[in-house]
Amino acid sequence: GAVVSQHPSRVICKSGTSVKIECRSLDFQATTMFWYRQFPKKSLMLMATSNEGSKATYEQGVEKDKFLINHASLTLSTLTVTSAHPEDSSFYICSARLVDRDTLYEQYFGPGTRLTVT
Amino acid sequence: GQNIDQPTEMTATEGAIVQINCTYQTSGFNGLFWYQQHAGEAPTFLSYNVLDGLEEKGRFSSFLSRSKGYSYLLLKELQMKDSASYLCAVRVLTTGGFKTIFGAGTRLFVKA
Numbered sequence: 001g002a003v004v005s006q007h008p009s010r011v012i013c014k015s016g017t018s019v020k021i022e023c024r025s026l027d028f029q030a031t032t033m034f035w036y037r038q039f040p041k042k043s044l045m046l047m048a049t050s051n052e053g054s055k056a057t058y059e060q061g062v063e064k065d066k067f068l069i070n071h072a073s074l075t076l077s078t079l080t081v082t083s084a085h086p087e088d089s090s091f092y093i094c095s096a097r098l099v100d101r102d103t104l105y106e107q108y109f110g111p112g113t114r115l116t117v118t
Numbered sequence: 119g120q121n122i123d124q125p126t127e128m129t130a131t132e133g134a135i136v137q138i139n140c141t142y143q144t145s146g147f148n149g150l151f152w153y154q155q156h157a158g159e160a161p162t163f164l165s166y167n168v169l170d171g172l173e174e175k176g177r178f179s180s181f182l183s184r185s186k187g188y189s190y191l192l193l194k195e196l197q198m199k200d201s202a203s204y205l206c207a208v209r210v211l212t213t214g215g216f217k218t219i220f221g222a223g224t225r226l227f228v229k230a
Contacts (some may be wrong), residue, residue, distance in 0.1 A: 032215070043205055043222040044161070049214065057214050093160050097216075107218060109160040 002028045004096050006110035013084055013117055021079045021113045023094030029074035030096035034107065035067075038091045050077045084117040091115075120144045122221035124206050129227045130196055138191045138224045140206030148216060152180050152191045153205040155223065161205055164191065193226075201228045 003026040013019050023033055031052045036044040048069050049057045056069035066088075068080040077096075081088055091114055095107040121143045130136040142150070149168040153161035167173055167182035167189065179192040191204055203223040210217055 034218075036220075041225070043220045046217065046219070049217070091158075109162070112158075112160045114158075 002096070002108040004094065004108045004110040006092075006094055006113050008113060009111060010114045011116070013115070015085055015117055016083055018080055018082045019084055019115060021081075021092055021094075021115075023077045023079070023096070023110050025075045025096040025108070028096075030077075031074060032097045033071060033077040034095045034097075035069060035077075035079050036093045036095070038093060038112075044093060047079075081115065084115070086117045089115055089117045120208070120210065120219050122206055122208055122219060124204075124221045124224045126222070127225045127227070129229060130193075132196055132198060132228055132230050134196050135192065135194050136196060136226065138193070138204050138206075138226065140189045140191070140221060142187050142189070142206070142208050142221075144187075144208050144210050144219065146210040146212055147184065147208060148211045149209040150180075150182055150189050151205075151207040151209065151218065152178075152189075153207060153220075155203045155205055157203075164204075196228050198228050198230070201226060 005024045007022045033050040035047045037047050038044050046059050047062045050069045050071040052071045052074050058064045066082055071077040091112050093112040095109045124140045151166050152164040154164050155161040165180035167180050172181045177194045182189045203225050205223045206221040207218050
Protein backbone atom coordinates (compact mmCIF):
# COMPACT_ATOMS: atom_id res chain seq x y z
CA GLY A 1 0.00 0.00 0.00
CA ALA A 2 0.90 3.65 -0.21
CA VAL A 3 3.23 4.89 2.51
CA VAL A 4 3.66 8.41 3.77
CA SER A 5 6.44 9.36 6.14
CA GLN A 6 6.97 12.41 8.30
CA HIS A 7 10.13 13.74 9.84
CA PRO A 8 10.75 14.43 12.62
CA SER A 9 8.27 12.43 14.64
CA ARG A 10 8.84 14.62 17.66
CA VAL A 11 10.47 17.99 18.06
CA ILE A 12 10.95 20.36 20.95
CA CYS A 13 11.98 23.89 20.19
CA LYS A 14 12.32 27.18 21.97
CA SER A 15 9.88 30.01 21.51
CA GLY A 16 10.85 32.25 18.62
CA THR A 17 12.65 29.60 16.58
CA SER A 18 11.44 27.97 13.37
CA VAL A 19 10.76 24.31 12.80
CA LYS A 20 10.52 22.43 9.50
CA ILE A 21 8.45 19.27 9.14
CA GLU A 22 8.84 17.05 6.10
CA CYS A 23 6.18 14.88 4.55
CA ARG A 24 7.17 12.30 1.95
CA SER A 25 5.19 9.89 -0.15
CA LEU A 26 7.53 6.92 -0.33
CA ASP A 27 6.13 4.74 -3.09
CA PHE A 28 3.83 6.98 -5.09
CA GLN A 29 3.67 10.46 -6.51
CA ALA A 30 1.35 12.94 -4.89
CA THR A 31 0.36 16.10 -6.70
CA THR A 32 -1.63 17.08 -3.65
CA MET A 33 -0.73 16.89 0.00
CA PHE A 34 -2.72 18.11 2.95
CA TRP A 35 -1.53 19.47 6.26
CA TYR A 36 -3.65 18.98 9.36
CA ARG A 37 -3.33 20.07 12.93
CA GLN A 38 -4.82 18.20 15.80
CA PHE A 39 -5.24 19.37 19.37
CA PRO A 40 -5.56 16.85 22.21
CA LYS A 41 -8.83 14.96 22.06
CA LYS A 42 -9.95 16.98 19.06
CA SER A 43 -10.34 16.06 15.44
CA LEU A 44 -8.12 16.99 12.56
CA MET A 45 -8.27 20.56 11.37
CA LEU A 46 -7.25 21.12 7.77
CA MET A 47 -4.65 23.87 7.62
CA ALA A 48 -3.75 23.95 3.96
CA THR A 49 -3.74 22.08 0.70
CA SER A 50 -0.33 21.82 -0.89
CA ASN A 51 -0.14 21.44 -4.66
CA GLU A 52 3.11 20.48 -6.35
CA GLY A 53 4.68 23.39 -8.14
CA SER A 54 2.21 26.01 -7.01
CA LYS A 55 1.28 27.97 -3.93
CA ALA A 56 -0.55 26.28 -1.11
CA THR A 57 -4.19 27.01 -0.45
CA TYR A 58 -4.73 27.94 3.17
CA GLU A 59 -7.91 27.47 5.14
CA GLN A 60 -9.60 30.43 6.69
CA GLY A 61 -7.90 31.55 9.87
CA VAL A 62 -4.55 29.91 9.12
CA GLU A 63 -1.68 32.39 8.84
CA LYS A 64 0.22 31.70 5.64
CA ASP A 65 3.21 33.71 6.78
CA LYS A 66 3.48 31.70 9.93
CA PHE A 67 2.94 28.26 8.44
CA LEU A 68 5.05 28.15 5.30
CA ILE A 69 4.31 25.28 2.95
CA ASN A 70 6.49 24.19 0.09
CA HIS A 71 5.67 21.34 -2.30
CA ALA A 72 8.72 21.29 -4.53
CA SER A 73 8.39 17.75 -5.84
CA LEU A 74 5.77 15.07 -6.32
CA THR A 75 7.01 13.22 -3.26
CA LEU A 76 7.88 15.95 -0.78
CA SER A 77 6.02 18.72 0.99
CA THR A 78 7.37 20.72 3.91
CA LEU A 79 5.66 22.73 6.60
CA THR A 80 7.73 25.35 8.39
CA VAL A 81 6.37 26.83 11.58
CA THR A 82 8.05 30.23 11.81
CA SER A 83 8.72 32.07 15.05
CA ALA A 84 7.05 29.31 16.99
CA HIS A 85 5.16 30.05 20.18
CA PRO A 86 3.82 27.72 22.88
CA GLU A 87 0.33 27.93 21.39
CA ASP A 88 1.73 26.34 18.22
CA SER A 89 2.41 23.16 20.17
CA SER A 90 0.31 20.50 18.53
CA PHE A 91 0.22 17.26 16.55
CA TYR A 92 0.78 18.01 12.87
CA ILE A 93 -0.27 15.37 10.36
CA CYS A 94 0.19 15.34 6.62
CA SER A 95 -1.61 13.24 4.08
CA ALA A 96 -1.00 12.62 0.40
CA ARG A 97 -3.31 11.89 -2.48
CA LEU A 98 -2.35 9.58 -5.33
CA VAL A 99 -1.79 11.01 -8.79
CA ASP A 100 -4.48 10.33 -11.41
CA ARG A 101 -6.05 7.56 -9.49
CA ASP A 102 -9.69 7.25 -8.51
CA THR A 103 -9.34 5.14 -5.42
CA LEU A 104 -11.32 4.40 -2.35
CA TYR A 105 -8.24 5.34 -0.38
CA GLU A 106 -8.24 9.00 -1.21
CA GLN A 107 -5.70 10.03 1.36
CA TYR A 108 -2.80 8.29 3.00
CA PHE A 109 -1.76 9.77 6.30
CA GLY A 110 1.70 10.22 7.68
CA PRO A 111 2.45 9.19 11.26
CA GLY A 112 2.35 12.75 12.51
CA THR A 113 4.82 15.12 14.15
CA ARG A 114 4.46 16.15 17.77
CA LEU A 115 5.69 19.73 18.16
CA THR A 116 6.32 21.16 21.61
CA VAL A 117 7.34 24.80 21.91
CA THR A 118 8.83 25.79 25.25
CA GLY B 119 -21.28 25.93 5.88
CA GLN B 120 -19.98 22.41 6.29
CA ASN B 121 -20.91 20.56 9.46
CA ILE B 122 -20.35 17.04 10.72
CA ASP B 123 -21.80 15.73 13.98
CA GLN B 124 -21.00 12.58 15.88
CA PRO B 125 -21.26 11.63 19.54
CA THR B 126 -18.33 12.60 21.71
CA GLU B 127 -17.93 9.35 23.60
CA MET B 128 -19.38 5.86 23.73
CA THR B 129 -18.76 2.86 25.94
CA ALA B 130 -19.39 -0.75 25.01
CA THR B 131 -18.54 -4.19 26.30
CA GLU B 132 -16.03 -6.60 24.81
CA GLY B 133 -17.76 -9.00 22.42
CA ALA B 134 -20.74 -6.71 21.89
CA ILE B 135 -21.84 -4.62 18.90
CA VAL B 136 -21.68 -0.84 18.80
CA GLN B 137 -23.02 1.64 16.27
CA ILE B 138 -21.43 5.06 15.89
CA ASN B 139 -23.62 7.59 14.11
CA CYS B 140 -22.60 10.54 11.98
CA THR B 141 -24.77 13.24 10.48
CA TYR B 142 -23.54 15.82 8.05
CA GLN B 143 -24.67 18.98 6.32
CA THR B 144 -22.34 19.72 3.44
CA SER B 145 -22.40 20.97 -0.10
CA GLY B 146 -20.60 19.21 -2.89
CA PHE B 147 -20.79 15.80 -1.20
CA ASN B 148 -18.46 13.31 -2.82
CA GLY B 149 -18.16 10.44 -0.37
CA LEU B 150 -17.92 9.62 3.32
CA PHE B 151 -15.01 8.02 5.14
CA TRP B 152 -14.55 6.42 8.52
CA TYR B 153 -11.14 6.44 10.12
CA GLN B 154 -9.81 4.90 13.31
CA GLN B 155 -7.31 6.82 15.37
CA HIS B 156 -5.48 5.61 18.44
CA ALA B 157 -4.17 8.21 20.82
CA GLY B 158 -1.02 9.88 19.53
CA GLU B 159 -1.17 8.16 16.16
CA ALA B 160 -2.31 9.14 12.70
CA PRO B 161 -5.73 8.03 11.43
CA THR B 162 -6.08 4.77 9.58
CA PHE B 163 -8.67 4.15 6.89
CA LEU B 164 -11.65 1.95 7.72
CA SER B 165 -14.29 2.47 5.07
CA TYR B 166 -15.57 4.59 2.24
CA ASN B 167 -19.16 5.06 1.08
CA VAL B 168 -20.27 7.09 -1.89
CA LEU B 169 -23.54 5.31 -2.70
CA ASP B 170 -26.43 4.59 -0.35
CA GLY B 171 -26.36 1.31 1.48
CA LEU B 172 -24.26 -0.90 3.66
CA GLU B 173 -20.64 -1.81 3.05
CA GLU B 174 -19.36 -4.72 5.08
CA LYS B 175 -15.73 -5.50 5.74
CA GLY B 176 -15.03 -8.10 8.37
CA ARG B 177 -16.06 -6.87 11.80
CA PHE B 178 -16.67 -3.38 10.50
CA SER B 179 -19.62 -2.17 8.43
CA SER B 180 -20.52 1.30 7.27
CA PHE B 181 -23.87 2.63 6.11
CA LEU B 182 -24.74 5.74 4.15
CA SER B 183 -28.00 7.55 3.38
CA ARG B 184 -27.25 10.57 1.24
CA SER B 185 -30.83 11.87 1.34
CA LYS B 186 -30.72 11.95 5.13
CA GLY B 187 -27.13 13.12 5.44
CA TYR B 188 -26.50 10.17 7.72
CA SER B 189 -23.95 7.43 8.16
CA TYR B 190 -23.06 4.92 10.79
CA LEU B 191 -20.11 2.68 11.54
CA LEU B 192 -20.98 -0.70 13.02
CA LEU B 193 -18.38 -2.62 14.96
CA LYS B 194 -19.11 -6.25 15.80
CA GLU B 195 -17.45 -8.64 18.23
CA LEU B 196 -15.74 -5.77 19.98
CA GLN B 197 -12.20 -6.26 21.15
CA MET B 198 -10.23 -4.24 23.67
CA LYS B 199 -7.97 -2.99 20.89
CA ASP B 200 -11.00 -1.32 19.29
CA SER B 201 -10.81 1.34 22.00
CA ALA B 202 -9.95 4.40 19.92
CA SER B 203 -11.41 7.49 18.34
CA TYR B 204 -13.52 6.99 15.25
CA LEU B 205 -13.56 9.87 12.82
CA CYS B 206 -16.33 10.50 10.33
CA ALA B 207 -15.07 12.49 7.36
CA VAL B 208 -16.84 13.84 4.30
CA ARG B 209 -15.17 14.53 0.99
CA VAL B 210 -16.54 17.58 -0.75
CA LEU B 211 -15.84 19.12 -4.10
CA THR B 212 -15.11 22.82 -3.88
CA THR B 213 -13.92 25.38 -6.38
CA GLY B 214 -10.44 24.63 -5.12
CA GLY B 215 -10.76 20.89 -5.64
CA PHE B 216 -11.56 18.00 -3.35
CA LYS B 217 -11.31 18.44 0.41
CA THR B 218 -11.94 16.06 3.26
CA ILE B 219 -13.62 17.54 6.30
CA PHE B 220 -13.41 15.67 9.57
CA GLY B 221 -15.89 15.41 12.38
CA ALA B 222 -14.69 15.82 15.95
CA GLY B 223 -14.49 12.06 16.43
CA THR B 224 -16.17 9.60 18.76
CA ARG B 225 -14.05 8.14 21.52
CA LEU B 226 -14.99 4.53 22.02
CA PHE B 227 -14.15 2.79 25.27
CA VAL B 228 -14.36 -0.99 25.22
CA LYS B 229 -14.60 -2.55 28.67
CA ALA B 230 -14.11 -6.13 29.71
